[in-house]
Amino acid sequence: MHRTLAIIGATALAATAACGAPSERAAEDGGSGGDATITVGATPLPHADVLSYIQENLAAEAGLNIEVTEFTDYNQPNAALVEGSLDANYFQTRPFLDDFLEGNPDADLAYLDDVHLEAFGLYSEKVDDLADLEDGAQIGVPGDAANMGRALKLLEDEGLITLAGDAGDNPSDADIEDNPQGLEIVPTEAAQLPRSLPDLDAAAVNGNYAIEADLSSSAEALAFEGTEDNPYANGLVVRSEDADDEAVATLNELLHSDEVKQYMEEQWDGVVIPVGGAQE
Template sequence: MSLQPGRLRPLDGPALAVQDDERRERHVRTIWAIAGAAGLVVSLVACGSPSEQASSDGSADGDSTTVTVGATPVPQAQILEFVRDELAADAGLDLEIVEFTDYNQPNTALTEGELDANYFQHKPFLEEYLDGNPEADLSYVGNVHLEAFGLYSEELEKVSGLEEGDKVAVPNDGSNMGRALKLLEDQDLITLEDGAGDTASKKDIAENPRDLQITPVEAAQLPRSLPDVDAAVINGNFALEASIPAEANTLAQENTEDNPYANGLVVPASDTDAPAVTELNELLHSDEVKDYMQEQWDGVVIPLGGEN
C-alpha cells in the first residue's frame, strides 16, 4: 500500500481475434467494461486519504506503507537515505525520496499532492510560505536538526577583514535573509531596527558603519556567488553540498542556542497524526540517526529533539 494515491498499471486483457460475430463482439465489450469497473474500484480505494491508507496498511500482515518525501540533497536527502536503507523496513515503511535543488518547489509539490511529506525547511520559512499561500494547509511535525548558517569568504580570514563598501551576499527569501542579517548583526557588522524579527530585510538595517553592500541571492546559488563577493552568508545545507566549510574560510557561525531555525518534517495538516508520519518522525529522532548526523557533519548539522 502507499500513503499517496496509487497509479494503476494498464490492464492486460486476453488477445481476442476480431470477428464478425456480433455476439462475440458484445462479449468482448462486456469483459472490458467489467475490467474497467474493477479498475475504477481499485483506483477509488487507492485514492483514499493518507491517514486511511496508512491505517489500512497497518492492518495487513507484512504490508509496508510507501511514503514519498521531498528533500534538498544535503543533508536532508542523505539523512532520509540512511533511514530508508537502515531503519525503514523494520518499521514497516518504504521511503521514496524526491530531491529538490531549491526552496520554491517542495511546498508546492506537497500542497498539490505530489508528495506525502517534505523535509527541507524550518518553521519560520513554512510560516512565511503559508502567509503567501493561504490555500495550503500544511503542518510542521517537529524539529529534527539544525544547520548552522555560516559567513564564508574565499579571500578573507577574519570578520575584521571586511572593509568599507565590501559586498556580502545573503539569501533572498524572507526568513533566511532575516537569519543572515542577524548573523551579521551578531558580528557587529550592522545594526537592525528594534523589533525587526525573523523576517528582517535590508530596509530594517538601522546602521551599516562599513557601508557593506548587502546583496540578496537565491539561496541555492550562494556557493556559486562566493568568488564574486567578499563574503557570503550561506545556508548550512547548500554550504555542505558545495563543500564550502572545507574549501573556504569560515569567518563566523550563527549562535545555535535557542535557535528557531531547526529543520523538520512537514505534512498536510490532515496527516499530522497518521501512523506512517508518526513512525517516520520517530525514526528521524532515533539514536541511530543522531549518531549518523554527528559522524557525517560534526558541528555543522546538529541533531535535535522533537519539540517545535
C-alpha cells in the same frame, strides 16, 4: 520483499496527486509487502542522505517504505506537498514555513518537530577574518525572506549591522538601521551563493548548501550563528490532515532516533546538529 529508496528529480513529480494518507493507502492496497509507503520531498544534503540512511537501516523494521523526491531549491517542495505529489517534506525551518503560509493562505501545512540544525555560516574566499572586511564590502545573503532574515541576524550578531527592534523573525535589508561599514547586501538565490563567492567579499550560506559545495575546504568560515535557542532548526512538514497519520508518526520517530542522531554527528561533525523531537 526488497525495499529501495527511490530518488527522482523534481521534474519527474507524479502528475496525479496522492490519494489519502500513507497509512490509509497501505490499508487499502496492502502497501509494499504490508509496509506503508511515504513520499518525502527533500534537498540532497543532508536531508535526502538522512532519509536514505533511515530507509536502508531502520525503515523495514518499522514497517515503512520511504520514497524521496529530491529538490535543488526551496521553492518547490511546499507547493508539491500542497498539491498532493508528496506526503511530507523535510528541508525547511519554522520561519520559512510561516513565510510560505503567509503568502499562501489556502495552504494547510503543519510543522511537526525540529529534527536538526544546520550551522548557518558566513564564508569568504577573499578574507580570513571579519576584521579584514573593507568598507563597502559586498555580502551575499539568501534572497528568500526567511533565510535573508537569518543571514541578517548573523551579521548583526557579529556587530556588522544593527536591525530595527521591531524587525521580527524575518527581517529584510530594509530593516537595517545602522551599517557603519556601508556593507552592500546582495540578495541571491540561496543555492547559488556558494558559486557566487568569487564575486563577493563574503556570503551567508545555508548549512546544506555549504556541505554540498564543500566550503569547509574551499573558503574561510568567518562566523557561525549560535545554536542556543536557535529558531532555525529543520523539521518534518505534512498536510495538517495527515499530522496524526501512523506512517508520518513513524517517520518522525525515526528521524529522532538515537541511530539517526549518531549518524548526523558522525557524518557532518559540527555542521548538522540533531535537536528536538518527541523523544526529548
